[in-house]
Every structure is written in structure tokens, then in C-alpha cells.
Amino acid sequence: MSQKKAPPARKPASPVRAKRRPGQQSRPGGAAKSPRPEATHSDKGEHRVAKLLARAGVASRREVERMIAEGRIARDGEVIGTPATLLKSLHGVTVDGNPVNEPAPARLFRYHKPAGLLTTERDPRGRPTIYDKLPADLPRVMPVGRLDLNTEGLLLLTTDGGLKRQMELPSTGVERTYRARAYGEVSQAQLEDLIEGIEIEGIRYGRIDANLERRTGRNQWIELTLTEGKNREVRRVLEHLGLKVSRLIRTRYGPFILEDLPAGGVEEVRQHDLVVFRKGLK
Template identity: 65%
Template sequence: MRKAGSPQPRGPRPRSAAAADPPARPERIAKLLARAGAGSRRDIERMIAEGRVARDGVPLATPATLVMNLEGISVDGKPVEAAQAARLFLFHKPAGVLTAARDSSGRPTIYDVLPQGLPRLMPVGRLDLMTEGLLLLTNDGALKRALELPANAVPRTYRVRVRGEVRQADLEQLAMGVELEGVRYGPVDASIDRRASTGSANIWLSMTLTEGKNREIRKLCAAMGLEVSRLIRTSFGPFSLGSLPPRAVHEVPAGEVARLVRHPRLRAGA
């Protein structure tokens, strides 16, 4: 598992899709727009349904529309720039910021604390308000979707500080999968990482899952009678938080991103 260190010097800018070989056959507009960073597939499907995506000024009726490229395509009346090569960044999200573009209540979001000068980036999945640690960011909607897709089973590992009695039988049950309030979770690989200092009721757990349902770890711990006091994501797929400090960003080398994009499982999911 690769560890993130201090940011490395940037290499040459990746060439745009316009400079690359054209696709051999038409592709769905939603897929091309996602690759260009216009949003996730779900975002784009919603925008098309709202009449915000047009070709030569005519709103598109379906995200299944086939096109060879993005020439003449606009979103909200603005031409869509040619897709850039996929880029991926590791970000150490601090606790107390939302994984969102904006918040109606005025709470800070990741975009308020990200360093200046980054390209337009989308988060891969979410970390809730008080969860900290590794958050992947990408300019490529297709890569985002492939990494998030439950069918691709990309593992995420967390360190969890809890209060309460940790029972081995409960941890073994997590490995088999559990159902809470009609929702199926798991399997989750959970183990005791270490106990806190003598006299403390705190225990650190390591938990690895592949689905990432909303507040999954907090709900599973609550069902075991455990109170979560700190939650840190330490890895996502082959990428590790390592020594990356809070609020810092590290760009994954282009060669690693290219290998990831070519991975058979992710390519099928995209």
C-alpha cells in the first residue's frame, strides 16, 4: 500500500482529450461529460432531465445520447471544455468540514479549506462532518464512479476510537454481515487495534469495508453498544493517508492514475 508523503513536484501537464486519439465509436454523453469533470453520472443525468445540457443549443432528452466528442455540447449555456487526462489527489480532510460544494447553514466545506490553485475536483464518496482522514479527489467523473461503485468492492480502512465493551463475537458477526433496520451491511473486517492508556475506557479499532453506506461505521458501532469518539479513514483502495498532514493535498503520479484507470474491474464499472 503506497503511503503519501510530502507533495512531489508537478510533472508535465497531462494532454487534453482533444490531443488524444479520438474514440473509435460513439459514447454516451453522460459518460463523456463525467470524464470531462462536469459532474458524476448521477449529476449529469439530473442536469439532462432539467434541460441544462444541450447540443448545438438544443436540450438533450436522454443521458443515453451517443456522441463522438463534446463539440457543440454546453451545460447551462456554457461550452464544455475538452476532457483532461484523469487526475487524482489525496486530501487529508480535517474534522468539522462537510464533503459538499456548499451548505445552506453556512458550515465550512472541503472547498473552503483546500489549497488554492487546484483544478476543478470532485470528491470520491464522502466523509461525514466529524470524520477525518483520507478523501480522494478527482477531475474525472467516470473514475469517481468506478471507485465508488459497490460492485467494484474497493476497500476503505478506518481507525475508530470507541468507548464501551468490545465483544469478539460482535466483531466476528460483522465479518459475516449484519442487518440493521432493514439495511444489510457488510462484510466488515474489524479488529482491536490497541487499547488506550491504563484506566481509560477508550479502545481503538481497525475496520475495513467495501460498501461505504451513509454513516456505516457509526451505525455498526452503535449497534454493538459502542460510542464513537473519533473516526479516521486511513486508506482507500491502494492509497494510504500516511504522514499527509491535515488540509494537505498530494497528487497521485500520472502513471499510477493511468494504471488505475486501466484496471479491469474499474474499467468495467465505469
């Protein structure tokens, strides 16, 4: 019987799980599953190859998984067959036969995305994407979050897949601010109710801090700050209030501001500012 008391020895893994979960795996069922590879193997300095390659700026995790499925990634000459392969480093790893360098320090860029561009690497329908317009001398970058085709404004681009994921997770609470020009009637009281969140067609949208900036006739500018950034969240919430959005601009993502960056312009965030920001991320 004393040997069956071994489970308590595994309890140190529990704090690791608590950090990783959003809040729904504290039940016994979740605990039973939880000695997961990520928890135990990361303690040994091992990580999934897809995560390491994304962190090294090769491509997003999803794109890396596609490259692995295509047999384009190998280690010491042997093709890697699954993105779950655990490695301590990228030593000996190649993409299309080319060695992959260990991750350089993360870089972050502010980009003023114009309306009419997709936030994707390629589009099956041949529509223009941000990658068609970015400067040729920019390193390989990934967008932090997305802006839909008709939304303009601040889009952050990074060379580091880990930073991208960190900034996108709702659990980190990184705020995004938008300015929307909308047609219709809405009161400040209605906008203030959004602070409690709202459910639309079965989808729950979290806290939104919304303020009416100015009104001209039935047109108004509204500023909205949120932390989730679900697909088309701002448009759907305002349409639910009976408004028609004619222009949507993201002006801020975390401490990084669009300011007077011209449409199509790209500017690198100072390394010092990025380091300070990352220290505050949990």
C-alpha cells in the same frame, strides 16, 4: 417460424449485461428488458451526455442533470433537453455558452479532510464544505465516496466522473480502511463476527474485517476494513455493538494511504500509480 428464431441472434448482448449487473438480472424478466440503450449504443461509441460531461470533469452526473434541467447545456447552439441524449463526443457541446473540451487524462488527489466539513459542493444551511477549503489552483474535482461531517481522514478527489463511479461501486471491491476511537466494551470475538456481515434495522452490511488495536480503560481504537461504504456504516455497526464513536478517521482507500498528509493537505497521485491501479479495476 424460422424468423421467430431471431432472438438467439441477440444473445451476444447477454455477456454485456452480465458484466454490468450486480448479479440480480440473470432471470428471464431481466433478460427481456436488456437490449438497453447503454449496451447497444455504447457499442457504437455513443454515450449519454451526462456521462460524457461527468467524465470530462464538468460536474458530477447528478449536477450535470440539474444543469441540463436548467437549460445551461447545448450542442451546436441547441439546448439539450435530457441527460439521456446520446453523443459520440463532446464536439459542439457548450456549458453556459462555453465550449467543453474532450476529457483529459484522469487525475487523482489525496486530501486530508478535517472534521467539521461537509463532502458536498454547497449546503443549503450554509455550513462549511470541502470546496470552501480546497486550494484555489486545484482543477475541478469530485469526491470519491463521502465522509460525513465529523469523519476525518483520506478523501480522494478526481477530475474523472467515470473513475469516481468505478471506485465507489461495491462490485469493484475497492477496500476502505478506518480507525475508530470508541467508548464502551467490545471483544475481539465480537469484532471478528463482523467478517460474516451484519443486518441492522433491515439494512444488510457486508463483510467487515475489524480488529481491536489497543484499549485504555473503556476507550479503544478499532481498525475496520470494508468494501461497501454505506452511509454512516462504521458508526452504525459500532453503535450496534454498544460502542460510542468519538473519533473516526479514514486511513486508506484502495492502495492510496493517508500517511502523514497534514489536515487540509492535498497531494496528487502519480499518474503512473493511477494507471497501474485502473488496470486492476474491473
